[in-house]
Amino acid sequence: MHGRKQKDRALAEAEDPAKKAARAAKYAKLRSLLHTALECRAAHDTSDATMTLCGELLCINPSINTLWNVRRDGLLARIRAAGEKDETAAQALREDLCKQELELNRHALVKGNVKSHEGWSHRAWIVEVLGEDGSCINVDRELMLCDQLLAADERNFHCFQYRRVLARIAKHGPDDDLRFAEGLVERNFSNYSAWHLRIKALEARPDHLRAADLEEEFGLVCNALFTEPDDSSGWMYHRWLVGQLQPRSALDDEVDRRRILQDQVATCTELNEMEGGESKWALLGLCRLYELGLRHYADLDVLPPGTSAGSLCAALKSCDPGHAVYYHHLEAKLTSMK
Amino acid sequence: MAEAAEQALRARVGVLEAESAARGAEIDRLERELRKRDGDVDGFMREKHVAYVLDFWRKEKETKDTLEMLSIEHIRVQGVFWAFGSLQILSAQDKVNTEEIVAWALKCQDKTSAGFAGNVGHDTNVINTQFAVYVLAQCGALDKIDADAVAAYVAARQQPDGSFADEWSGEKDTRYTCCALFCLQILGRLEVVDLAGAVRYVLSCRNAADGGFGQVPHAESHAAFTYTALGALKVAGHELPADEADELAWWLAERQCDSGGLNGRPEKQADVCYSFWALTCLKMLGRIDWIDRDRLCKFILECQDEDAGGIADRPGNVSDLFHTFFGLCGLELLHSIATPAQISPVLALPMSVLPPHASLC
Numbered sequence: 001m002h003g004r005k006q007k008d009r010a011l012a013e014a015e016d017p018a019k020k021a022a023r024a025a026k027y028a029k030l031r032s033l034l035h036t037a038l039e040c041r042a043a044h045d046t047s048d049a050t051m052t053l054c055g056e057l058l059c060i061n062p063s064i065n066t067l068w069n070v071r072r073d074g075l076l077a078r079i080r081a082a083g084e085k086d087e088t089a090a091q092a093l094r095e096d097l098c099k100q101e102l103e104l105n106r107h108a109l110v111k112g113n114v115k116s117h118e119g120w121s122h123r124a125w126i127v128e129v130l131g132e133d134g135s136c137i138n139v140d141r142e143l144m145l146c147d148q149l150l151a152a153d154e155r156n157f158h159c160f161q162y163r164r165v166l167a168r169i170a171k172h173g174p175d176d177d178l179r180f181a182e183g184l185v186e187r188n189f190s191n192y193s194a195w196h197l198r199i200k201a202l203e204a205r206p207d208h209l210r211a212a213d214l215e216e217e218f219g220l221v222c223n224a225l226f227t228e229p230d231d232s233s234g235w236m237y238h239r240w241l242v243g244q245l246q247p248r249s250a251l252d253d254e255v256d257r258r259r260i261l262q263d264q265v266a267t268c269t270e271l272n273e274m275e276g277g278e279s280k281w282a283l284l285g286l287c288r289l290y291e292l293g294l295r296h297y298a299d300l301d302v303l304p305p306g307t308s309a310g311s312l313c314a315a316l317k318s319c320d321p322g323h324a325v326y327y328h329h330l331e332a333k334l335t336s337m338k
Numbered sequence: 339m340a341e342a343a344e345q346a347l348r349a350r351v352g353v354l355e356a357e358s359a360a361r362g363a364e365i366d367r368l369e370r371e372l373r374k375r376d377g378d379v380d381g382f383m384r385e386k387h388v389a390y391v392l393d394f395w396r397k398e399k400e401t402k403d404t405l406e407m408l409s410i411e412h413i414r415v416q417g418v419f420w421a422f423g424s425l426q427i428l429s430a431q432d433k434v435n436t437e438e439i440v441a442w443a444l445k446c447q448d449k450t451s452a453g454f455a456g457n458v459g460h461d462t463n464v465i466n467t468q469f470a471v472y473v474l475a476q477c478g479a480l481d482k483i484d485a486d487a488v489a490a491y492v493a494a495r496q497q498p499d500g501s502f503a504d505e506w507s508g509e510k511d512t513r514y515t516c517c518a519l520f521c522l523q524i525l526g527r528l529e530v531v532d533l534a535g536a537v538r539y540v541l542s543c544r545n546a547a548d549g550g551f552g553q554v555p556h557a558e559s560h561a562a563f564t565y566t567a568l569g570a571l572k573v574a575g576h577e578l579p580a581d582e583a584d585e586l587a588w589w590l591a592e593r594q595c596d597s598g599g600l601n602g603r604p605e606k607q608a609d610v611c612y613s614f615w616a617l618t619c620l621k622m623l624g625r626i627d628w629i630d631r632d633r634l635c636k637f638i639l640e641c642q643d644e645d646a647g648g649i650a651d652r653p654g655n656v657s658d659l660f661h662t663f664f665g666l667c668g669l670e671l672l673h674s675i676a677t678p679a680q681i682s683p684v685l686a687l688p689m690s691v692l693p694p695h696a697s698l699c
Contacts, residue, residue, distance in 0.1 A: 005655055006656055121507045124509070240548075329628075
């Protein structure tokens with residue numbers, strides 16, 4: 001029941017009695033149809049009429065899992081029955097049913113509720129179980145549907161999860177995910193779901209985290225940070241990247257890592273100054289860089305002259321007083337590390 | 339030598355943490371005492387909320403259908419949990435007939451598998467089984483079910499990777515794991531499952547980048563799934579290492595928006611339900627003061643539906659049972675309302691209804 005406005009309720013209450021009665025009749029009808037569908041479930045009835053009824057109800061509320069269960073049983077029963085007569089025909093039927101079920105499910109998600117757990121888990125079931133792990137499915141078409149739905153809501157985590165199923169079947173590698181994430185970030189810097197995807201792809205490619213790669217990543221995200229210094233999405237990515245600056249003996253690029261660390265201190269300092277010394281995220285970035293320095297580059301003076309854990313945390317407390325207790329904790333931690 | 343010094347340091351940290359936890363518990367107790375003396379925070383519409391929640395049963399009796407009633411028909415057991423739980427927080431649970439609730443809840447049980455459905459005639463799953471067990475616990479009727487049989491149903495849902503799944507769709511995620519373990523915790527039957535496997539699965543949903551947990555491995559961190567993950571870990575007796583707990587607590591504290599409310603993910607709007615999920619995670623981590631409690635309290639109060647009673651997802655919206663319950667839980671955790679029903683931050687049930695073996699923090 002997310003997002004219903006009180007003023008809409010007031011409007012509905014002011015409606016004429018005929019409209020109200022029509023709505024009440026619609027609800028009563030829906031309740032009675034649901035009751036019928038459940039009776040069919042109890043009787044293990046998966047006839048065409050029952051399948052249609054469940055499909056119609058699911059297009060109104062795709063979260064009623066029992067109705068998807070009716071359809072799952074009905075679809076598998078049809079393929080089983082066909083297989084007893086003719087294997088080739090059964091395979092053709094399977095492909096057909098997959099197509100139809102994907103279409104019905106798309107309709108249920110788009111018209112009913114595009115954030116329905118049960119609706120999305122049924123879609124994954126169509127691909128993985130009914131479609132025999134994607135072999136009976138047009139995976140490219142499904143990937144395109146994800147693009148469309150993510151264009152409408154770029155944070156829909158159900159869609160990202162479904163897309164991950166497809167990517168596995170399509171044997172996408174981390175590079176495909178990197179490209180996909182880059183496209184999303186270019187469209188909108190403030191999409192943490194895309195930055196998250198990028199982190200996961202890079203974590204799967206540790207060889208992509210050489211100093212030169214990190215420099216490139218910092219370049220990408222700093223572009224976002226200078227555009228929107230208050231947006232936490234890019235800063236979360238920046239925070240993760242800073243963590244990647246720790247020395248990696250196998251890569252033999254510590255000198256470059258130290259340089260990048262200091263470049264980032266300069267960048268965060270500049271961003272903070274641009275915001276009058278009150279940029280919460282740039283200050284947090286400096287704290288993170290300082291912490292990394294203390295942990296891994298103890299000989300390095302990370303912070304600019306005149307700056308200390310105390311001064312950074314004091315500035316943070318002043319521009320973000322709601323998190324004062326955390327900043328107190330952070331200051332104590334940084335001071336004890338020194 | 340270095341090793342001995344490190345051990346001494348760790349021991350010292352352990353002692354200090356125990357002291358700080360004891361102090362936290364004492365502050366908790368004193369704040370509750372003070373709140374009982376002072377009464378509810380100004381602006382809290384207690385009577386309206388009681389009337390709104392009681393309407394749930396009245397509308398059913400009068401078969402007055404609403405969109406809300408229809409949309410939760412298939413998960414009525416969750417609706418009853420939210421409604422009855424709200425009344426327990428509001429000290430008005432004696433206004434409903436628990437015998438009727440218990441009789442109905444028992445009808446949701448599948449006699450073969452011993453699992454529960456969300457309503458009579460629907461299919462079972464672990465999630466609704468947990469909520470049915472919760473409703474029976476709320477009503478003091480856990481003796482009406484065969485705990486071994488229900489525990490066996492839950493155990494049969496565990497997968498080789500340690501997760502728990504829906505028996506029809508095969509869907510598995512941190513919610514199923516959390517519901518399975520919470521259910522077993524109430525039933526006192528945790529030993530029937532592979533707890534180490536469950537913990538392994540939950541930890542595979544953790545994101546090292548922000549310390550939060552996603553619904554499934556590789557998924558983006560989300561405050562609601564973080565609650566299911568952290569709750570499951572608590573029940574399984576697994577504590578996060580101190581640095582991971584700190585990172586997670588910071589990420590959770592960052593969920594507080596300019597409005598004072600908490601959101602579920604970066605750059606999303608605040609929503610009252612996270613006033614329980616994110617807040618209670620901070621509580622479990624002993625870091626509830628990492629957010630501005632007064633501003634969160636103000637946000638929840640602003641989400642009250644002045645006309646109908648109840649609490650909505652955000653200001654100006656229509657209330658529903660789900661947000662009413664989680665809003666009230668949030669106010670209880672903040673010690674903003676006077677209530678004898680202390681809510682378990684892990685299990686979201688009043689401490690008073692938990693069997694002795696099930697009480698957690």
